[in-house]
Amino acid sequence: MLFAVLSFILLAALAFNITLGTSVIQASDLLNFPLEGNFASCAANCTTAQTAIDDGGSDATSICSAETASKVLSCQQCLFTSLLAANTLPPDPRMGSQPFLAAYGTSCAADANVTFTAPQTALALPPFWDGPTGIEVPLVGLVFVVGAGAFMGIGAIVLLSNM
Numbered sequence: 001m002l003f004a005v006l007s008f009i010l011l012a013a014l015a016f017n018i019t020l021g022t023s024v025i026q027a028s029d030l031l032n033f034p035l036e037g038n039f040a041s042c043a044a045n046c047t048t049a050q051t052a053i054d055d056g057g058s059d060a061t062s063i064c065s066a067e068t069a070s071k072v073l074s075c076q077q078c079l080f081t082s083l084l085a086a087n088t089l090p091p092d093p094r095m096g097s098q099p100f101l102a103a104y105g106t107s108c109a110a111d112a113n114v115t116f117t118a119p120q121t122a123l124a125l126p127p128f129w130d131g132p133t134g135i136e137v138p139l140v141g142l143v144f145v146v147g148a149g150a151f152m153g154i155g156a157i158v159l160l161s162n163m
């Protein structure tokens, strides 16, 4: 009985993952995407964050610590800023993604009983942003201006729902 309980705890702990859309992403793959081109400048931030997650091993409490969360946010904020700077859509749904941060928060609440404050998992619009203002990034989702000039001379605005 005790063994069964321990095994269950161990298995549950080993399985830290997040659900992004219809995909389940394991801890070791959370930030494991190519950081090239527009995103090369985020390599350090994202590697640091993935290393912190990997160091957590099977420990959801560590994966969900305030320190790790801040590194994850750093990585995502860097990617988000790079996406807006390059005026491009994310090549991978894990990149620069508010839904990713929300999913991370959801798993941390479930697996580690950690509830992040909003600023711990909220992407911010960079200072150079000249698109629609007054947008709550965490609520509305990601906003990208794609192909400025292609649509009515002002660019097409693509709203990616975060639900």
Ligand SMILES: *[C@@H]1O[C@H](CO)[C@@H](O)[C@H](O)[C@H]1NC(C)=O
Pocket: 012, 013, 015, 016, 017, 018, 024, 111
């Ligand atoms: C994802 O994590 C949950 C909670 O720890 C676990 O129950 C589930 O089996 C995991 N799913 C996968 C595919 O690893």
Ligand SMILES: *[C@@H]1O[C@H](CO)[C@@H](O)[C@H](O)[C@H]1NC(C)=O
Pocket: 044, 045, 073, 074, 075, 077, 078
């Ligand atoms: C990325 O890391 C650098 C150096 O650690 C840090 O100064 C910078 O603030 C980080 N970027 C973001 C968006 O947090």
Ligand SMILES: *[C@@H]1O[C@H](CO)[C@@H](O)[C@H](O)[C@H]1NC(C)=O
Pocket: 113
């Ligand atoms: C989760 O955390 C809250 C606040 O810290 C605490 O009151 C509650 O007992 C915890 N729940 C579990 C299942 O550990």
